[in-house]
Amino acid sequence: MGDRQLPCGNRPIRLIAAAVCLLALSACGNIEPWVKPYERQNLADPVMAFDLNPISTSYMDHVFEAREGARGALGGGGGGCGCN
Amino acid sequence: MFTAIRALGLLLLALIAAPSLAGVLPEDRADLLYHRYEGGGVTIHGPSLLVRKTMAEKYSVSANYYMDMVTSASIDVEVSGASEYKEERDQYTLGFDYLRGKTTYSINYSNSEENDYEANTASFNISQDLFGDLTTISMGFSKGDDTVQRTIEDPDNPDVRIVDPSFREGIDRWSYRVGVSQIITRNSIAALGLEVITDEGYLNNPYRSFRYVDPEDDTNYRLATEIYPRTRTSNAASLNGRYFLPWRAAVFGGYRFFTDTWGIDANTYEVGYIHPWKSTGWTFEASLRYYNQGNADFYSDLFPRVDYQNFMGRDKELSTFASQTLHVGATYEFARGGWKFIKKGTLNLYYDRMEFDYEDYRDARDTSLVAGTEPFYSFGANVIQAFVSVWF
Numbered sequence: 001m002g003d004r005q006l007p008c009g010n011r012p013i014r015l016i017a018a019a020v021c022l023l024a025l026s027a028c029g030n031i032e033p034w035v036k037p038y039e040r041q042n043l044a045d046p047v048m049a050f051d052l053n054p055i056s057t058s059y060m061d062h063v064f065e066a067r068e069g070a071r072g073a074l075g076g077g078g079g080g081c082g083c084n
Numbered sequence: 085m086f087t088a089i090r091a092l093g094l095l096l097l098a099l100i101a102a103p104s105l106a107g108v109l110p111e112d113r114a115d116l117l118y119h120r121y122e123g124g125g126v127t128i129h130g131p132s133l134l135v136r137k138t139m140a141e142k143y144s145v146s147a148n149y150y151m152d153m154v155t156s157a158s159i160d161v162e163v164s165g166a167s168e169y170k171e172e173r174d175q176y177t178l179g180f181d182y183l184r185g186k187t188t189y190s191i192n193y194s195n196s197e198e199n200d201y202e203a204n205t206a207s208f209n210i211s212q213d214l215f216g217d218l219t220t221i222s223m224g225f226s227k228g229d230d231t232v233q234r235t236i237e238d239p240d241n242p243d244v245r246i247v248d249p250s251f252r253e254g255i256d257r258w259s260y261r262v263g264v265s266q267i268i269t270r271n272s273i274a275a276l277g278l279e280v281i282t283d284e285g286y287l288n289n290p291y292r293s294f295r296y297v298d299p300e301d302d303t304n305y306r307l308a309t310e311i312y313p314r315t316r317t318s319n320a321a322s323l324n325g326r327y328f329l330p331w332r333a334a335v336f337g338g339y340r341f342f343t344d345t346w347g348i349d350a351n352t353y354e355v356g357y358i359h360p361w362k363s364t365g366w367t368f369e370a371s372l373r374y375y376n377q378g379n380a381d382f383y384s385d386l387f388p389r390v391d392y393q394n395f396m397g398r399d400k401e402l403s404t405f406a407s408q409t410l411h412v413g414a415t416y417e418f419a420r421g422g423w424k425f426i427k428k429g430t431l432n433l434y435y436d437r438m439e440f441d442y443e444d445y446r447d448a449r450d451t452s453l454v455a456g457t458e459p460f461y462s463f464g465a466n467v468i469q470a471f472v473s474v475w476f
Contacts, residue, residue: 035218035270043328056469067440
């Protein structure tokens with residue numbers, strides 16, 4: 001559902017272009033970082049961690065997932081429901 | 085689906101081609117958590133233990149045990165005429181990470197068991213630091229295999245429930261994930277996540293019913309077993325960010341959009357603040373989360389007749405509703421200078437207050453009212469997490 005049907009002829013070109021772009025990006029691994037390693041002490045502070053306490057994050061993800069229709073893009077684990 | 089697989093394939097190609105130096109594995113730590121959820125006639129509590137250890141600076145193993153002890157007399161149980169029930173869920177997860185240069189390969193296996201439900205999930209993830217470690221890209225795949233059963237009254241002893249030997253169904257689950265986290269400035273970081281999940285099999289809850297109008301009945305309605313589609317594919321995209329404030333604190337926020345082939349569209353918004361209190365070892369945090377969703381195409385609180393359409397469901401999780409969650413938390417850090425083999429430890433207490441307001445799910449427990457005129461259901465829940473963490 002929601003997939004647009006593109007002309008078949010365009011697909012290989014789009015795929016190759018995307019692959020070339022990604023490979024080109026990956027070849028830039030030595031790019032000059034605009035935030036230098038010695039400027040990252042604030043980013044390394046625990047208050048900046050997306051997942052400071054994984055045991056708590058996965059628990060709350062489960063609490064929400066059992067009671068809501070939405071799921072995914074959270075990084076949490078799977079499992080049963082126990083929610084009837 | 086194929087678009088997602090193709091995108092993941094291309095990303096894998098890029099990862100393999102990327103130059104490698106050295107990345108980092110998660111820290112060695114152990115967490116012991118007690119969790120308690122109470123609301124809507126349901127109490128779920130239990131422990132969770134998570135241990136992670138690095139070996140030879142390039143391998144990391146993790147193990148998690150998680151338990152839910154459930155006592156439920158929820159609105160679903162009451163409307164169906166059943167009595168309060170108790171059950172237990174045990175979940176074991178094992179993980180293994182391998183760091184090679186700037187690439188981390190991870191595999192996970194999880195088993196979850198209840199008396200009437202078993203879930204097994206295997207996951208593979210790969211992540212790579214790029215552009216002088218300003219960017220981390222990751223991708224993952226999971227395959228789940230669930231077995232759905234149901235309990236019935238023991239014909240020989242009505243006080244005992246047994247697993248129905250005539251009912252056994254399965255679910256196959258696939259999940260595809262892509263993520264990018266990006267350092268934007270020396271004080272800000274953002275993360276983008278995409279996930280496609282496809283399920284196939286018995287997706288009903290075997291204990292739940294839909295209701296339909298029956299003028300002959302005293303309550304004007306009857307109940308019948310729900311009929312769900314046997315497939316579901318969902319797409320979710322999330323964007324999260326954090327900003328470091330000059331007085332050593334951080335604000336954070338996030339948004340997630342969700343849509344699926346059942347017609348559910350949902351939005352999740354979250355904002356929060358975390359603040360270490362001077363050098364006392366205390367850290368305080370608070371956040372607000374708002375969630376809303378539109379109902380599934382086959383959801384109705386009250387169907388006009390028993391054979392109204394092919395698929396019919398009345399799960400409140402499929403209805404139109406909104407929920408708000410207020411989170412507050414306090415953390416105290418101990419053994420900050422290290423103690424024996426411990427580098428540091430924290431004591432944590434988190435409290436969440438959740439409010440659910442349904443817009444097309446009625447409170448059918450009041451049978452004195454004509455079906456379809458009952459007030460809309462709402463409930464609140466309290467969630468407590470108390471845990472201790474040690475780094476070693």
